[in-house]
Amino acid sequence: MDQQYLFGSFLEENLNRKELPEMLQRIKSMGETNSASMTFFKEGESSNPKDKKVVAFYDKPELNIRVYCVWMSEKLVVFGGGGPKPKWIRTWQQSKKLKKEAEMIMRISELIDVRMNSRELTISPDGFYFQGKLELLNK
Amino acid sequence: MKKEKKNSFETEDLISHLLNKLSPGEKELINFRMDLAAKIYAAMKAKGWNQNRFAEEMGKKNVSIISKWLSGTHNFESDTLFAIQNKLGITLVDTDKTSRSPKLKVDFHVSGITAADLDKHIANAGGLQPTSIGLEYETQENA
Numbered sequence: 001m002d003q004q005y006l007f008g009s010f011l012e013e014n015l016n017r018k019e020l021p022e023m024l025q026r027i028k029s030m031g032e033t034n035s036a037s038m039t040f041f042k043e044g045e046s047s048n049p050k051d052k053k054v055v056a057f058y059d060k061p062e063l064n065i066r067v068y069c070v071w072m073s074e075k076l077v078v079f080g081g082g083g084p085k086p087k088w089i090r091t092w093q094q095s096k097k098l099k100k101e102a103e104m105i106m107r108i109s110e111l112i113d114v115r116m117n118s119r120e121l122t123i124s125p126d127g128f129y130f131q132g133k134l135e136l137l138n139k
Numbered sequence: 140m141k142k143e144k145k146n147s148f149e150t151e152d153l154i155s156h157l158l159n160k161l162s163p164g165e166k167e168l169i170n171f172r173m174d175l176a177a178k179i180y181a182a183m184k185a186k187g188w189n190q191n192r193f194a195e196e197m198g199k200k201n202v203s204i205i206s207k208w209l210s211g212t213h214n215f216e217s218d219t220l221f222a223i224q225n226k227l228g229i230t231l232v233d234t235d236k237t238s239r240s241p242k243l244k245v246d247f248h249v250s251g252i253t254a255a256d257l258d259k260h261i262a263n264a265g266g267l268q269p270t271s272i273g274l275e276y277e278t279q280e281n282a
Contacts (some may be wrong), residue, residue, distance in 0.1 A: 007149035011157065025169040026211055028158070033170065036175040038210035058210040133203045 005106065007079040010067055014083070019065040023057065032040075035074035045092070046106050054102075057120050059085070066098060068105040070112060070118070074125040080105040173211040175220075175231060180209050182227040196226055 014020055030036045039057075045068060046054035055071045057079070067082030081101035092098040113119035121132040148255070161169070183193050190205040199205065207213050215223075217232065224231040252260075 005150055008153065011153045015157075016155070021157045022165075022169060024154055024157050025161055025166050026173055029170045029173040029211070034173050034211075037177060037180055037209075039176065039180050039206070040211050042206075058212050060212045061207075091165065137233075 006081040006101075007067070010079075010081045010083070010101075013081075015067065017065060017084070019059060019063040022060065022063070023065065023067070027057075028035060036071070037074055037075045038071060041069060041071055041077075045102060046109065048106065048110075051106065051109055051113075053112075054106050056082075066092075066093075068102050070109045072112075073121070073127060076123060076129070078105075078108065080108060172213065175215065176209050176211040176213070178229065178231065179223060179227065182229045186227065197222065 011020065011032065026040070030040060034040075040058060041055035042058055043052065043055055044118045045056045046052075048054075053072065055069050057067045058067055059065050060105070064084055064086050066085040068080045070078040072078070081104060083095070083097040083101060085095065085098060089095050089098070092102040112121060115133055116123075119132075121130055121134070123129070125129050158166075183190075188196065190202050190209070194200075194202040194205045197205075208215070208219075220231045
């Protein structure tokens, strides 16, 4: 099946950026030792103030990259796309690329809500996985 | 969630490839920062404090500094770590005094021995360690 995940595309698009290895190691640390505490993410990235799940993974102060996520719990986070975020950019609305990726993750977050409400999508009993209709967007 | 494939890398290969760019020491430092943030957050929660309350307790007017501390990316100054561990009642930095070289036990006023005896005692004890305590002694030769 020729499909690719948003996060995979994000990695490919930013393959040579120095921020990525550090960012991945932090994700690994969350998975192996520390849970995905909400404090590791920047809250309030959705234009819909009611949707608290849309967050951004923090970048280091001296680095300039942003990746958007849907934070479900300390055990389950959906990593989406993102892109370079120079410090002069304050919000995703100021960058065409970040706007596109942020809007995509917002749409995914909405779809997760819809699918979970209709029980087409559920979370596994151990809390670590989605179960059910996982393919959210078709192109 | 389909997107056009751009090259032959699969996501997992790509992640391994990128992680291999970090040295073991760099990985350890990143993990250490994450662990610090997680430990501080756990202690905050145990006290029932939110970020606003913690900022207040730490004498910080701007709560955004707490978000930075808890982000897992912050490079703490030792004074800040000291203040945080005191406030939360946890240990973040363990200076572990037992791991240092043992100090030489010194009687402040030594008499009745030769300089050679004193040298021998010092050598047997592994040499003199720098200390803020001065050593005064008399030997038979200079008594």
